[in-house]
Amino acid sequence: MPVIRIEFTKEGNAKYISHLDLIRAIQRAVRRAGVPVEYSKGFNPHSKIAYGPALAVGISSSAEYLDMSLESPVEETGLVERLNSSLPAGIRVTAAKYLPDGAPSLNAVIGAAAYRITGRPAVWTQGLEQKLRDFFEKESIFIERTDKKGRKKQVDIKPMIAEIQKVLVTDGGVLLDVVLDTGSRSNLKPTDLVEALERDTDIQFQDVCIHRKGLFVKRGGRYFSPLELMN
Amino acid sequence: MTSVDIEGLLNRVEKPARYTGGEYNSVYKDKREVEVRFAFAFPDLYEIAMSHLGLRILYYLLNQRKDTWCERVFAPWTDMEKLMRENGIPLFALESRDAVSEFDFLGFTLQYEMGYSNVVNMLSLAGIPILANEREEGHPFVIGGGPCAYNAEPLADIFDFFVLGEGEEVLTPILDTYIEWKKRGGTRREYLERVALIEGVYVPSLYNVRYNEDGTIKSVLPVSDRFPERINKVIIKDLDKVFFPDRIIVPFTEIVHDRVMLEIFRGCTRGCRFCQAGMVYRPVREKSPEVLADQAERLIKNTGYEEVSLASLSTSDYTHLEPLVKQLIAAHGEKGVGLSLPSLRIDNFSLDLIREIQKVRKTGLTFAPEAGTQRLRDVINKGVTEEDLMTSVGAAFSAGYNNLKLYFMVGLPTETVEDIDGIADLAFKVADRYYATDREKRGRGLKVTVSTSCFVPKPFTPFQWQPQDTIESFRDKQDRLKKRLKHRAITYNWHQPETSYLEAVFARGDRRLTRVLIRAWELGCRFDGWKEHFDFAKWQKAFADCGIDPDFYATRPRSYDEVLPWDHVNVGVSREFLKRENERAVKARTTPYCREGCINCGITELFGGGICDAGYQNRVY
Numbered sequence: 001m002p003v004i005r006i007e008f009t010k011e012g013n014a015k016y017i018s019h020l021d022l023i024r025a026i027q028r029a030v031r032r033a034g035v036p037v038e039y040s041k042g043f044n045p046h047s048k049i050a051y052g053p054a055l056a057v058g059i060s061s062s063a064e065y066l067d068m069s070l071e072s073p074v075e076e077t078g079l080v081e082r083l084n085s086s087l088p089a090g091i092r093v094t095a096a097k098y099l100p101d102g103a104p105s106l107n108a109v110i111g112a113a114a115y116r117i118t119g120r121p122a123v124w125t126q127g128l129e130q131k132l133r134d135f136f137e138k139e140s141i142f143i144e145r146t147d148k149k150g151r152k153k154q155v156d157i158k159p160m161i162a163e164i165q166k167v168l169v170t171d172g173g174v175l176l177d178v179v180l181d182t183g184s185r186s187n188l189k190p191t192d193l194v195e196a197l198e199r200d201t202d203i204q205f206q207d208v209c210i211h212r213k214g215l216f217v218k219r220g221g222r223y224f225s226p227l228e229l230m231n
Numbered sequence: 232m233t234s235v236d237i238e239g240l241l242n243r244v245e246k247p248a249r250y251t252g253g254e255y256n257s258v259y260k261d262k263r264e265v266e267v268r269f270a271f272a273f274p275d276l277y278e279i280a281m282s283h284l285g286l287r288i289l290y291y292l293l294n295q296r297k298d299t300w301c302e303r304v305f306a307p308w309t310d311m312e313k314l315m316r317e318n319g320i321p322l323f324a325l326e327s328r329d330a331v332s333e334f335d336f337l338g339f340t341l342q343y344e345m346g347y348s349n350v351v352n353m354l355s356l357a358g359i360p361i362l363a364n365e366r367e368e369g370h371p372f373v374i375g376g377g378p379c380a381y382n383a384e385p386l387a388d389i390f391d392f393f394v395l396g397e398g399e400e401v402l403t404p405i406l407d408t409y410i411e412w413k414k415r416g417g418t419r420r421e422y423l424e425r426v427a428l429i430e431g432v433y434v435p436s437l438y439n440v441r442y443n444e445d446g447t448i449k450s451v452l453p454v455s456d457r458f459p460e461r462i463n464k465v466i467i468k469d470l471d472k473v474f475f476p477d478r479i480i481v482p483f484t485e486i487v488h489d490r491v492m493l494e495i496f497r498g499c500t501r502g503c504r505f506c507q508a509g510m511v512y513r514p515v516r517e518k519s520p521e522v523l524a525d526q527a528e529r530l531i532k533n534t535g536y537e538e539v540s541l542a543s544l545s546t547s548d549y550t551h552l553e554p555l556v557k558q559l560i561a562a563h564g565e566k567g568v569g570l571s572l573p574s575l576r577i578d579n580f581s582l583d584l585i586r587e588i589q590k591v592r593k594t595g596l597t598f599a600p601e602a603g604t605q606r607l608r609d610v611i612n613k614g615v616t617e618e619d620l621m622t623s624v625g626a627a628f629s630a631g632y633n634n635l636k637l638y639f640m641v642g643l644p645t646e647t648v649e650d651i652d653g654i655a656d657l658a659f660k661v662a663d664r665y666y667a668t669d670r671e672k673r674g675r676g677l678k679v680t681v682s683t684s685c686f687v688p689k690p691f692t693p694f695q696w697q698p699q700d701t702i703e704s705f706r707d708k709q710d711r712l713k714k715r716l717k718h719r720a721i722t723y724n725w726h727q728p729e730t731s732y733l734e735a736v737f738a739r740g741d742r743r744l745t746r747v748l749i750r751a752w753e754l755g756c757r758f759d760g761w762k763e764h765f766d767f768a769k770w771q772k773a774f775a776d777c778g779i780d781p782d783f784y785a786t787r788p789r790s791y792d793e794v795l796p797w798d799h800v801n802v803g804v805s806r807e808f809l810k811r812e813n814e815r816a817v818k819a820r821t822t823p824y825c826r827e828g829c830i831n832c833g834i835t836e837l838f839g840g841g842i843c844d845a846g847y848q849n850r851v852y
Contacts, residue, residue: 009666017483028255028535031566045567058242075423089254139599148468161736163787207239 001038001048002073003103006083007095011060014090019054026066031123033086035079038069052106052215052226053113053182055226057189061212065097065106065226095227103138103230110226112162113182113188114213119205120173125133129169131201132176143196161189162218172207179223182215232262232329235321240314248484249277250311252303252325255481256534258290258839259326260300266410267299268334270324270371273306274341274349275760282488284542285340289398290477299406302326305424305774307350307356309758315356322357330452332357335409337371341379345730345760351752354389355551361749363436364686368419372409377748380433381464382797384689385737385744388437391423394431395498396464398472401431425459426805431465434458438799440635440742446783448741448794463801464511465709468842470497470518475526478533490538490571491530493523495555499544500825500831500845503601504816505643507689508544510809511802513834514843515825520551523556531568539563540571546573547584548826550844556584562756564782568762572596578619586784589809590813596627599638602646608643609819612812617657621664633674635661641708642686642700642731645817651708654683655715662720676721683712685731686840689738690797693812700733702728729767733759735785741796744784747777823851 016023029045030037039045055061076096083093107196121128135141140156147153152154159181167176180188190210198204216223241247262268271290273280280286287301293301302324307315321330331337337359339350350359354373361367363373365552373544375383376394385736394401405426412422427434437458441449453460467473472482479491498515527539538725543549559570572584577598584785600620602608608615624635638850639654658681665677685705688694700708705728716723737744751773758764789795798806808831815822822830825845829835 012252013248014483016247016251018248021483021485025255025481025483027537029538031535032532039567057247088481089253155603208242 012090015060033082034072063214119208120203274346340377385740477529505694597633597636628668680723803834803837
């Protein structure tokens with residue numbers, strides 16, 4: 001069965017829905033669009049769609065991905081149009097491309113995500129920008145995590161911050177562009193980073209807004225979108 | 232219009248998708264191009280509200296009008312309410328996020344009494360005066376409909392008017408009159424006096440209630456003879472021709488009934504004496520299978536839902552059920568669309584039908600014998616026998632079902648200890664039937680869930696004169712069942728008797744209860760239908776503070792000559808019929824169901840002959 005990889009946004013009102021809700025919304029859109037998705041056999045047939053790393057409720061994204069198994073091939077542009085006329089506002093398909101045979105799954109290849117984090121400090125202090133830079137230059141940043149067995153342990157998240165692209169302080173607030181490890185091998189949630197930042201700099205942020213700019217495959221020290229690099 | 236900014240709040244509440252709007256198929260209009268802003272309100276949480284069939288119909292019906300924009304507004308959960316109050320954010324409509332206080336209409340559907348405190352709370356959050364007589368020009372008209380509107384006396388001082396019966400047609404003159412009135416610039420009172428003349432509209436402020444010394448009602452009379460002494464409900468005569476939406480909103484977040492609900496008929500041919508719906512939704516009117524197949528097709532296509540439920544009060548009584556089910560499965564089964572049939576009766580449950588459904592998807596089965604002994608089932612005119620139940624569960628077990636739910640009521644009129652024990656006996660017989668089923672055929676691991684609710688006597692039923700059981704007695708009966716239902720395959724669930732007691736008070740309440748309701752809300756009551764929020768002590772304090780004895784409403788027997796608070800409303804079934812049925816009940820005498828012969832309930836007198844699809848011309852009474 002041909003498998004097509006789809007890139008889509010999750011913005012506006014749609015950023016407030018959970019991963020499970022997103023799965024349901026897409027299943028129904030696929031049904032409305034009449035896309036010949038493959039269904040599993042059995043009493044509760046479900047469409048064969050595999051998703052990339054889940055996005056937390058409240059975080060928007062301009063590039064999420066899913067792999068859909070089709071019963072028969074469909075022309076890409078037409079598929080994008082059909083899906084877009086059936087999707088709820090906030091979810092928009094931006095690209096679609098067939099996977100070569102034997103291509104690894106999204107979760108096997110995705111290793112990083114780029115985020116834009118904005119917010120306003122509750123109290124404006126002198127040297128705010130320096131404080132932020134000092135935070136990112138620390139040798140290690142420890143946070144507490146709970147493992148599967150419920151044990152608490154200290155984890156250094158510094159190595160999981162793959163890149164700091166921009167640290168900007170303006171009258172309007174703070175803007176951070178960062179690339180964080182994302183995926184099954186190493187994963188850092190942007191909310192955990194914000195929490196550690198608030199703790200270590202002693203700055204509380206208000207109206208924090210997190211946007212995922214994209215998910216990436218890392219190969220040879222470079223980042224590729226899962227549509228650019230499929231093998 | 233004042234639009235609210237809730238972006239800062241949404242990341243701080245549980246399930247923000249309850250408040251965002253923007254779901255697929257939700258309706259957006261240019262507010263400058265409409266004359267009427269209508270907020271359809273359901274006084275409960277999003278997940279409950281969005282499951283309601285009436286809302287699904289009326290939302291699109293109203294939005295068909297070019298001059299009207301109907302939006303939705305529901306009760307915010309307590310976390311959201313707290314943030315809204317802290318940030319001075321008024322109750323807003325989901326689509327436009329405009330404050331509902333600036334709308335033309337705020338229309339509540341009143342499905343159950345335990346939502347009343349949420350109605351008050353929503354008005355307060357909206358900044359709309361709670362009492363109708365404190366509202367001024369510029370405030371919306373607060374209107375109500377749904378089953379509780381038939382005796383809405385406890386809410387009479389809060390609502391501007393009620394719509395009695397099926398709203399599809401009567402909303403048109405209500406809105407047309409409004410637009411004309413608005414253009415003329417009349418007073419609120421003028422509009423109310425005009426809509427009061429529309430069949431099916433009840434304006435409580437135009438009726439005076441007088442009381443006897445013993446607290447019972449002396450009379451309910453219109454303030455002027457221009458207004459009808461009795462207000463008739465309205466119905467849709469031909470369901471095939473009435474508006475039914477070809478799309479419904481597909482919520483982002485999972486709701487209770489997350490599926491297409493296809494309404495196959497209205498009314499009920501059965502005459503269960505406890506059932507208010509079976510009485511007030513008369514007469515029986517069926518939709519044709521052709522119309523239903525077409526509606527199902529379009530709804531599936533326009534929603535992408537993977538399940539269709541056939542909605543009615545008693546699905547297996549639909550005349551064309553089998554061909555309809557076969558047709559729907561043939562048309563949609565291969566695409567993975569499942570079918571569910573709620574409200575199947577025990578006595579005409581068809582194994583063939585179940586096998587059809589099972590081809591696509593297997594769901595659990597629910598049966599409602601309602602009472603534990605034949606005598607008591609005859610009292611309530613349930614009309615099913617133990618043999619019916621055993622045949623049905625036997626068929627279900629042989630078909631591989633192993634998960635059954637059994638529903639009963641406790642506290643029914645004339646009930647004795649034998650009837651309570653009968654519930655346990657029946658549950659054990661069901662379990663035995665499973666073990667007697669061929670191992671090859673039956674599913675593995677039996678699960679029987681027995682649920683008992685506490686009987687609430689309702690207006691417009693034969694039991695409207697009956698006292699409710701006391702809370703203590705309910706509890707004794709539940710304790711007895713807890714002891715008797717000890718079996719590894721049986722789970723027993725029971726209802727909080729305090730909730731049912733309060734439901735009984737308001738179901739048969741009068742206008743004096745408005746004060747209690749508002750007092751209870753002041754004390755913090757809301758979401759009374761939710762176990763985690765229901766606080767009986769606060770309600771008791773509210774009754775005490777207002778000097779009102781709730782037993783007067785719940786546990787007091789009424790005599791036939793007492794004027795009941797809802798006697799000025801005519802739902803079609805006659806008082807004589809209800810009285811006759813109550814008398815047959817206490818003698819444990821059954822009454823045939825409508826397809827066996829017309830039992831002269833009175834409905835055809837209100838709407839003329841030929842309206843009832845049960846259709847038998849031969850009167851048996």
